[in-house]
Amino acid sequence: xxxxxxxxxxxxxxxxxxxxxxxxxxxxxxxxxxxxxxxxxxxxxxxxxxxxxxxxxxxxxxxxxxxxxxxxxxxxxxxxxxxxxxxxxxxxxxxxxxxxxxxxxxxxxx
Amino acid sequence: xxxxxxxxxxxxxxxxxxxxxxxxxxxxxxxxxxxxxxxxxxxxxxxxxxxxxxxxxxxxxxxxxxxxxxxxxxxxxxxxxxxxxxxxxxxxxxxxxxxxxxxxxxxxxxxxxxx
Numbered sequence: 001x002x003x004x005x006x007x008x009x010x011x012x013x014x015x016x017x018x019x020x021x022x023x024x025x026x027x028x029x030x031x032x033x034x035x036x037x038x039x040x041x042x043x044x045x046x047x048x049x050x051x052x053x054x055x056x057x058x059x060x061x062x063x064x065x066x067x068x069x070x071x072x073x074x075x076x077x078x079x080x081x082x083x084x085x086x087x088x089x090x091x092x093x094x095x096x097x098x099x100x101x102x103x104x105x106x107x108x109x110x
Numbered sequence: 111x112x113x114x115x116x117x118x119x120x121x122x123x124x125x126x127x128x129x130x131x132x133x134x135x136x137x138x139x140x141x142x143x144x145x146x147x148x149x150x151x152x153x154x155x156x157x158x159x160x161x162x163x164x165x166x167x168x169x170x171x172x173x174x175x176x177x178x179x180x181x182x183x184x185x186x187x188x189x190x191x192x193x194x195x196x197x198x199x200x201x202x203x204x205x206x207x208x209x210x211x212x213x214x215x216x217x218x219x220x221x222x223x224x225x
Contacts, residue, residue, distance in 0.1 A: 034213075043114070043200045043216025044153070087153075096166040097143060098202070098214060100153035 004088045009105040018075040020104050022088030025069050030092040033064060033071045038085045038103070047086075048073070075106075083108045112136065114203050114217035122223045128189040131220045135182050135203030142184040143214070144176060147198040156199075159184055191224045198222075 005023040012018045024033070032051055036044035048055055050062040050071070061074040075082060085103040115134040123129050135142050143158035155168040159178035176186040182203075188195055198221050202214040 041198065041219070041221070043202070043219050045216065046213035049213065096141070096158040096160070097155040097168070098145075098153075099155065100145075102152055 004090055004101050006086075006088050006101065006104045008102065009107070011107050011109065012078055013109050014079055015077050018078050018082070018106055018108075020073045020075075020086055020088070020106070021070055022073070022090075023070045024088070024090045027068050027090055028092065030094075031068075031090050032092065033062065033068075034089045034098075035060070035062065035073045036087045036089065036100075038087065044087060044100075078106075078108045080108050080110060082106065114201055114215050116199075116201050116217035116220050118220060119218065120221045120223075122225060123191050124225055125191055125193060127191050128187060129191060129222060130185055130187045131199055131201075131222070133184045133186075133201030133203075133217060135184070135201075136215055139203035139205055139215075140182050141204045141214075142178055142182060143202050143204075144184070144186050145200040145202065146170075147200060147219070148196075153200070156186065188222075193224050196222060196224045 032049055034049040035047040037047050038044040048057055048060045048062045050064050052064050055062045063072045085105050087100050087103040089098055117132045141160045144156040145153050147153045156170055157167045157176050158165050162178045173189045178184045198219045200216050200219045202216045204214040
């Protein structure tokens, strides 16, 4: 399983764009990159998943360079309710589990 | 459609007791996995079930066990509770966990406090 490294915390202000970069130097050919969001005392919530290039959905974008050794989650125009822990996961899930790291605590201020 | 339902939401138990937690996955989902979340260790994988078969187990003592029923509902049991078992226990369901694509849906969790 590829190990991931992401910043422990990030601060932002309402209306700004937040970009969280995750490093995964040992990513394997079959691995996908997935991001989850978690609020206190709740289960993680799937945000976005990608394999290469760029993926966009209604809440976020995921940028993956050609070498796939890193990825960047982009949250456009954040609000106070986006304050949460964001986890970057890498794996093909063939061992039937999700491996969570420490995550990035994003704090959005007014 | 209804999400993943975990019961109970909160539980207080005494050391040495045992506890059973329940998880009802999203309708049609056959994969159910369990996770323990503590401030010190973060989110750790306990086990995963698919069609009543355990396919993987995390690095937890034998006091932690689980099972899945034919309707995909799952239970996990912790025997001889220790103070360190106090945690948020999360259940996740998915259509086909084996696939590299797709998402796992998590329940709200059961907050277990051992006193």
